[in-house]
Amino acid sequence: MVFSQLTFLYYFLPIVMIVYFFASDKIRNVLIFITGLFFYAWGEPFYVCLMLLSTAIDYTAGRLMAKYDDDNKKRKICLIVSVCMNVGLLAIFKYSDFLIDSFNGVFGTSITNPVVLVNKVLNSLYPLGLNEKRVELPIGISFYTFQSMSYTIDLYLRNIKVQKSFLNFASYVSLFPQIVAGPIVRYEDVANELESRTVNIAKISAGIGLFVKGLAKKVLLANNIGIVWTQIKAMDYSTISVATAWLGIIAFAFQIYFDFSGYSDMATGLGKMLGFEFPKNFDHPYISKSISEFWRRWHITLGSWFRSYVYIPLGGNRNGNFKTYRNLFITWALTGLWHGASWNFILWGLFFGVLIIIERLGFGKILEKLPSAVSMLYTFVMVLFGWVLFDTDTLADAGRYYAAMFGASGSLVDSYARYTIASNAVMLTLCILISGGLGSRLISFCEEKNKRASAVAGVAVKIGGLLICTAYLVGATYNPFLYFRF
Template identity: 60%
Template sequence: MVFAGVEFLFYYLPIVMLVYFISPKKFKNLILFVSGLIFYAWGEPLYVCVLLLSTLIDYFAGIIMDKTDSTAKRRACLIVSVVMNLGLLFVFKYSSFFINTVNSVFGTSIPDPGLPLPIGISFFTFQTMSYTIDRYRNKVEVQRNFINFGAFVTCFPQIVAGPIVKYSDIAKELDSRSVGTSDLSDGISIFMCGLSKKVLLANSIGDVWAQIKACDYSTLPAATAWLGIIAFTFQIYFDFSGYSDMAIGLGRMLGFHFPKNFDYPYLSKSVSEFWRRWHMTLGSWFKDYVYFPLGGSRGTKAQTVRNLLIVWFLTGLWHGASFNFVLWGLWFGVLIVIEHLGFSKILAKLPAAVSWLYTMLAVVLGWVLFETDSLGSAWAYLGAMFGAGGAFADSQFTAWLSECALILAICIFFAFGAGREYLAKLGGSDSKALMVVKPLVTGALLIACTAYIVNGGYNPFLYFNF
């Protein structure tokens, strides 16, 4: 089940919200827990067991930690939690990649189990581990109520594609929260902004990328190659930030305040700044649970470089089990290291437009690694971008550019912050006039999105693959 689908919008969500709001306070977390399991089981009935296993492991790890003062026993609980969760990730997400790599390098014939990837496993394992790690550090109180902990893990707004909500982010709201009319109104508006990003912008600009991606890269004109990857640059932003907005909006309707996940990343003037604005909750997770424990930037320059490269290697690997993702992570890791070693000071002195162009070029080139199917495809596409395909442009490029010119202009308008004030106002309720306009705009967006969804069918999010 996806947010941008008829089943969710007109069946699942209204029923869950109705039951949630008419139920007594003491049953609300139970409703969240059960509805989250139903939401997950809709597409992954068998893998609900994996989700529940991760939930049980971390719940009992927290309970045992609370009942002992022994540092050794608490550490053992933490190790079990981390090893089991990372073990689940390895078995389902990385085992095929590992086996195929070993077979290729050593000429062995280890059978590949070919296990399907449980939706959202990279997200919910990181979320549950945040609880046990912070519990070990005594940064959060133990959650004794299994239903409450289950509601945290299976909360349907963010279970399959984030934001990555750490237990500490919503610990108090799990035990006590309320939903006022402003929360409900703002939540609906934020949700509709996200749905519109996904359905009206990401899907539309993504159609152009899908056509160009299917071309023969050896003869692809440079202008067409650039148009394609720029289209994907906007597609992935509106797709992923749209999902995050929808999750945040749904959370607000349920009384939760999930952390922000995007802050206009394409306005960044350095790669480091880009990653402070893009998928912010993933960056926060790696900073708190990997980078700082490794020593952060407190040691020598060599140690800091090592720590940064480890984090970015893991960031790439988190996104997917392929050499493309590993190199994509290391690409950004190397650039951030260079900036950390002094290039950031040079960027700060350059004209803002130059720093921005450098950042966007780095990001766009990175998306080629991220989106292509293999290193060979990535290399071929990069070659096409820089003229290896022969011609600079052809009639097909002109046709595609004409086809997407309007949607491209709209994407630029919103992605680069020109619509920031409008979106901020739509997500708030500061004036009486806005209170009248907001429902009208929200209703119009719902009608437009529904028409697109009904006509277009299934609308999966790109980050469902992770």
């Protein structure tokens, strides 16, 4: 189920919220757990068992750590089992095809993925419809495994207390607002709220506002500007002009920002409606003046996760420059790999890792001295180069697209670029202004001038935004969020 589906907006969400609002505190976590399973099973009925397995593993590991609280050796064994089991699930369902294909390519073998063989056996026993050619990626597995692992790691580090209730822990893992595409909510972020939380009209109203804001980002901006990238991506890169190539990747930059930040806003809004406060995941990343700053503003919860559980345990910046750069290199390689099982994603991560290392070597100080417009332009262009790797299918495709950006076809501007820029001028302008934070500044300005009038206007905007989005969705085809595939 997708937040931007009419089924979710006008059936699932209203029913859940009405029942949840009038339910007693004792059964609200039961409702969260049940609705989370139903929400996930709507799109992935078979893989619900996988999410429950991950939940059971980490809950059990946590209880055993508490049982052997004075035995660090046994506690460490519990942590190792938890991490290995979760990483193992990711390796099997996300990376096994990539690893086997790479092995076959290097050694000329034709090994079949064992998971595919298991799928064939299961399908022969019962028509489950499992893929018999490739291993399908369970929706949200990268998010809920990282969330669940954060619990056992923090418990081992004694940053949090053990959760004795399986229901409460399962509610945390299966919390439907963020189960499939984040933000990555650590257990410590919601530990107190799992035990007791306030649900009132004020929180629900604020949550609705955030939700509608995210819905508008997805439906009105991301889906529409994404059409430009879809068209250009399908073209023969050797024939497109420089303008078309740059237009395409700029369109994708806006599409993925409004798509993913829109989902995060919707998830945060839904969480607020249920009484939870989720961490911020985006902070206008395209106004960043360095790559380091960009990654402090983009997918903040993922960056925080890798910093806490990979970069710092490796030693962070405590043991000299060489080890600092080594730790950054490893962290960013893993960040790329987290996004997907392909060399494109690995190189995408390493690309940003290298840029951050270069900034640490002194280029960052140069950027600080440059005019803001220049450093922002540099950062945006580097991010665009990264997006080419991110959303092309192969390294060869990425190479051809880079060539097109620098004039390989011999054409600077073609008729397609002229027509598309003209017909999408308003949309492109809106994307630039809103991604630059104009909307947030305008809201703050209005609130300072007249809080009551701005509150009334805010309600009108929410209702109007929801109606406009609904009108778009009535005739729209299924258009899932981009980060569902991670």
